[in-house]
Amino acid sequence: MYDIIGDIHGHAAQLKQLLHSMGYSDRDGVWRHPERKVVFLGDFVDRGPEQVETVHIAKRMVEADLAYAVMGNHEFNAVAWATKHPKNSGSYLRDHSAKNREQHQAFLDQVSEGSDTHKELLKWFKTLPLFLELDGIRVVHACWHPEHLKSLEAFLDQQNCIRAGAWLDLALENGAGYDSLEVVLKGLEIDLPEGYSFRDKSNHPRTAIRTAWWNLDATTYHDVAMVPGDEIRKIPKLPIEDGSMPGYDGKKPVFIGHYWLQGSPAPLHPSIACLDYSVASDKGGKLCAYRWQGERTLTPENYCWVERTV
Ligand SMILES: [Mn+2]
Structure with a gap:
């Protein structure tokens, strides 16, 4: 073991x-x-x-x-x-x-x-x-x-x-x-839909999010996004494209x-x-x-x- x-x-x-x-x-x-x-x-x-x-x-x-x-x-x-x-x-x-x-x-x-x-x-x-x-x-x-x-x-x-x-x-x-x-x-990053962005830890604007790929029930960008603190409010509750998460x-x-x-x-x-x-x-x-x-x-x-x- x-x-x-x-x-x-x-x-x-x-x-x-x-x-x-x-x-x-x-x-x-x-x-x-x-x-x-x-x-x-x-x-x-x-x-x-x-x-x-x-x-x-x-x-x-x-x-x-x-x-x-x-x-x-x-x-x-x-x-x-x-x-x-x-x-x-x-x-x-x-x-x-x-x-x-x-x-x-x-x-x-x-x-x-x-x-x-x-x-x-x-x-x-x-x-x-x-x-x-x-x-x-x-x-x-x-x-x-x-x-x-x-x-x-x-x-x-x-x-x-x-x-x-x-x-x-x-x-x-x-x-x-x-x-x-x-x-x-x-880890897996995915692009946000057109027009969305957030700021990373170094305050740089980013258009791709790190994902909590283990969150198998997640359906939206907001559900899977790993972003610093308050930045989560900028991540849309829009459905993720089929097939972009591994399951x-x-x-x-x-x-x-x-x-x-x-x-x-x-x-x-x-x-x-x-x-x-x-x-x-x-x-x-x-x-x-x-x-x-x-x-x-x-x-x-x-x-x-x-x-x-x-
Ligand atoms: Mn590492």
Whole structure:
């Protein structure tokens, strides 16, 4: 059975505390449990103070066959940042703009850009699958979207890992798999009807909304929109076009991270759980896990977490 752990973002102290609280112990540098395995939901890095240690804990568990892990958008970005464009010399698969550098700086400082540690971590990130179909559960960083998962097949190997030659197609905005990769690792956005817009956290006007794709009863843009605070009043209660939301078949529970949730951990839907409870937030948050016992219907009782206060 699995203990599924949400986005850690470099908070190794909370990870060790959470593993310990679930009955895992550190034996020769590898955390293990007599009966259970961990499933990590990605975003090991970005922001937090112990990113290298966090990756090492997860990597050693995966290598010892004591854990599974999927790729988060920050692992994808870390690889794309360090990968030279094969045709345009001097450019990279992720643009080295000031904004991108600033977002990535904590990681680059901690690994020491270009070092052996940096290379070792990137090498492991490349081995992470984009999604997992395990016995009884599904796992993906942001959005289980069957159509986009299907179109990603062309770029993945048998283990759902990005093929060596496929990074270009996934990382560049005009790449053949870019849109699908974005949905699976960063979530589904949809365009608002003509004439509608809202302002994002940085006060920029936007015409596409992030969606709460797990809200399977939603019928309007207003129902699915994830926008800052009061901006929700600008989102129309007009019906969403048929086929723009993925739905979910509920055949197995699916676990996701990515969404920086707050409040009391609980399933988003009886078969959909997000385990990202904002451990890396400036305001503090939780590192959250779900102790799966084989159930089809997820329950708040099986969540556990450690708090990070600031
Ligand atoms: Mn993420």
